[in-house]
Amino acid sequence: MVYPDSKIIMSFALGAVLASNVAENVRGDENSGSTAFVLGVDASFLQRIEDSGGVYFSDGLPADALAIFQSHGVNYVRLRLWHTPGSGYNNLNQTMLMAQRVKSRGMGLVLDLHYSDTWADPSHQVKPAAWASLSFNELITAVHDYTQNVVTALKNKGALPDIIQIGNETTYGCLWDDGRVGGSFEGNWSQFAALLNAAIAGVNDSLDAGQSVRIMPHIDRGGDNATCRWFFDNILARGVTFDIIGLSFYPWWHGTLTELQQNLDDLAVRYEKEIIVVETAYPWTLDWFDGTNNIVGLSSQLHVGFPATVEGQRDFLCTLTNIVRDAPQDKGIGLMYWAPDWISTAGMGSAWENLALFDFGGHALDSMHVLSKRFTGFDLGDFAALQRCFTGPGGSPSEPACIRFDFDCDNDLDIEDYAEIAAALTGP
């Protein structure tokens, strides 16, 4: 690789910009990431994996998975909450402990309310058993009171969420059949909206004066503009007020990256709401480690240009992050990787060990570096790395410590990357 003099000059110029912006960046860091680009992970499995013997490593040393994520630029953690799950995990008590652990690290928290005792998704929205025989009006009250109670409980533990997801992948509604929409349930939109509004009121009624939480409905279909329009048109027409559009984008289910980009382009302008790709993942291998069947294992599930390698995973994440960040009117505010910690352990199999951001032995993959600080601010501590990566010798975009500076994901450190870094340093 050739490093022309202009790069060296720009590198030193960046140093001056860095120095003049450090104070501002430090102040921004104290703000719990609330205005920073959201680089999140869903770590809802983490306690269970740890209890099953899972250990994580970074640079060969064992470490707290959350610390590893944070040192790689992750600033938000998402936790799902089930009403009365069969296991001892993802209930209120265990979620409160994890939420405190997240908050104690100064990270942002996304609470993912499933309104079910188990997985809620476009094919399953089963009411909690405790609510199975309630009338619709009683269900409205239950949703309000439960939401108020769980948010109050978190608040009282010093772990008030920053963003609350009112339902999980509610593409066809929630709390079936009362809140079911689509197909023969198309007449149910008003009931579904009433349930969402009850949840929102429950959040608001849990807050003290001066506190605020951003509300995020969530559906899958990140690459399906027609379904996204259908969903958000319908809830907005029925007075559901919210802050953020949450979309899942699993590339083997939800379309191409181009379709995602076109969808974000439309939604950002159509609704003028912030958007987070709240679930995504990509495989670093098609191999597997245990007897629990994996979600992804076929080359036909991959996207052209993104092989199932650590580099392919890195390139996917880099490209996806840019697509979100480049949505119109700065409405793309982040993405969250689903279960990057779901390694296989002796006590718990994984359907996701080839989609994690750790290898089969729990060692952080180099692809994790792509998240690092790309959109959350550089500081003086990054200057030496900047210089070394751009001016060599030895610096190259394939080196883990340098991956984060390749903003345009072309596996080259060049003038375009300088422009992005300068922009990151000088802020909006």
Ligand SMILES: [Ca+2]
């Ligand atoms: Ca497996």
Ligand SMILES: [Ca+2]
């Ligand atoms: Ca580049």
